[in-house]
Amino acid sequence: GEDVEQSLFLSVREGDSSVINCTYTDSSSTYLYWYKQEPGAGLQLLTYIFSNMDMKQDQRLTVLLNKKDKHLSLRIADTQTGDSAIYFCAESLSNDYKLSFGAGTTVTVRA
Amino acid sequence: DTGVSQNPRHKITKRGQNVTFRCDPISEHNRLYWYRQTLGQGPEFLTYFQNEAQLEKSRLLSDRFSAERPKGSFSTLEIQRTEQGDSAMYLCASRRTSGGPNTGELFFGEGSRLTVL
Numbered sequence: 438g439e440d441v442e443q444s445l446f447l448s449v450r451e452g453d454s455s456v457i458n459c460t461y462t463d464s465s466s467t468y469l470y471w472y473k474q475e476p477g478a479g480l481q482l483l484t485y486i487f488s489n490m491d492m493k494q495d496q497r498l499t500v501l502l503n504k505k506d507k508h509l510s511l512r513i514a515d516t517q518t519g520d521s522a523i524y525f526c527a528e529s530l531s532n533d534y535k536l537s538f539g540a541g542t543t544v545t546v547r548a
Numbered sequence: 549d550t551g552v553s554q555n556p557r558h559k560i561t562k563r564g565q566n567v568t569f570r571c572d573p574i575s576e577h578n579r580l581y582w583y584r585q586t587l588g589q590g591p592e593f594l595t596y597f598q599n600e601a602q603l604e605k606s607r608l609l610s611d612r613f614s615a616e617r618p619k620g621s622f623s624t625l626e627i628q629r630t631e632q633g634d635s636a637m638y639l640c641a642s643r644r645t646s647g648g649p650n651t652g653e654l655f656f657g658e659g660s661r662l663t664v665l
Contacts, residue, residue, distance in 0.1 A: 441590070468652045479554075479639060479658040480591070487652065525590050533604065534579065534643060534654055538590030 441539035443526050448545045455513040457542045459526030462507060466528040469502060470536065471511045474523045483511070483524075521546045550574070552657035554640050560663045561630055568626045569660040573642030580623050581654070582615055583639040584608065591639055597623060598645070630664045637661050 440462045449455045461469070466488055472480040486493045486500045486509075493500045499512040513520055523543050527536040553572040561567050573580045578599050583591035594613070595605045599620035609615075612630075617623040627634055637659040643652075 470654070472656070477661075479552075480641075480656040482653060482655060485652055527590070529652070529654075533596065534652075535581070535593045535596065535604070536583075536591070536654060537593070540588070540590050 440537050441526055441528055443524075443539040443542045445540065446543050446545070448547060449516050451516060451518060451546050451548050453516055455511075455516045455520065455544055455546075457511045457513075457524050457526075457544065459509040459511075459539055460507055461509065461526070461528045461537075463528060463530055463537075464504070464507065466530060468529040468534070469500075469509050470525075470527040470529070471498075471500065472525040472527065472538075474525065474541070476522075480525065516544075516546050518546050518548070520544060552640055552642050552655050554638075554657040554660050556660060557658060558661045558663075560665065562665050563632060564629055566626065566628045567630055567662060568624055569638050569640075569662075570622060570624050571640030571642075571657060572622045573640070574644075574655060577642035577644050577655075578620070579643045579645055580617055581641040581643075582623070582625050583641065583656075585637040585639055585659070586635075594625075627662070630662075632664045635662055635664045 470485040471483045497514045501510045523541040525541045527538045581596040582594040585591040597617040612628045615625045639659045641656045643654045
C-alpha cells in the first residue's frame with residue numbers, strides 16, 4: 438500500500454470525536470473506502486465514497502474527500518470503546534475494484 | 549444474508565506441505581477477490597474472478613499459488629510447498645458488478661490465517 442498513506446496511531450477519549458486521515462496518489466480512483474478490523478477478525482466495510490462526491494455522512498461517521506489534495510478523512514462522532522480497532526483507508530484504482538490499502542491506523546479509545 | 553464465508557479459519561502446517569483455503573462469496577456476487585494480509589500491514593491484492601474466469605493475478609502470486617472458481621460460485625486458493633514467508637491472513641472478498649444497488653461495496657470474509665512452521 439505505498440500509494441495510500443495513513444498515520445499509524447490515534448488515541449482518543451471516550452465521547453470525543455476521532456478523525457483519521459489518509460492520503461492517496463492515484464487521481465483516477467473511482468471509490469474510496471474505510472474498513473474497520475478488530476483483532477483476529479476480517480475487514481468490516483464501514484463506508485465508502487464515490488470520487489465525484491466530497492462528503493458522505495452515515496450516522497456517527499462522516500467522510501470528507503478533497504480530490505485536489507488527494508486527502509480522505511473519516512470522522513467518528515461520540516467515539517465509544519467499541520470503536521477501538523484498526524481502520525484502513527483504501528482506494529479502488531479502476532473498474533476492476535482491486536483495492537489498494539493503507540497500512541492502517543490503530544485507534545485506541547481511553548475512558 | 550450469510551456474508552462471505554472462509555474456511556478453515558486457522559491452518560498450521562509444516563514447511564513444504566500444501567494447503568487449500570475455500571471461500572464462499574455472497575450469493576449472486578459475480579466478482580470474487582483474494583487478498584493477503586501480513587502482520588501490521590494492509591491487505592494486498594492477489595487475484596480476482598469474474599464468475600469462473602480468473603481475470604488478473606498479482607505479481608505476488610508466485611507459481612506455487614493457484615486459485616480456482618470452477619462453477620463461478622465458491623473459490624479455492626491452494627499454496628504448494630509452503631514456505632515460512634507464506635504465513636499470513638488470506639482474505640476473500642466479493643461484490644456484485646451490476647443488477648442491484650451499491651455495486652461499489654466490496655465485502656470481506658473473516659479470513660483464513662496460515663502459520664507455516
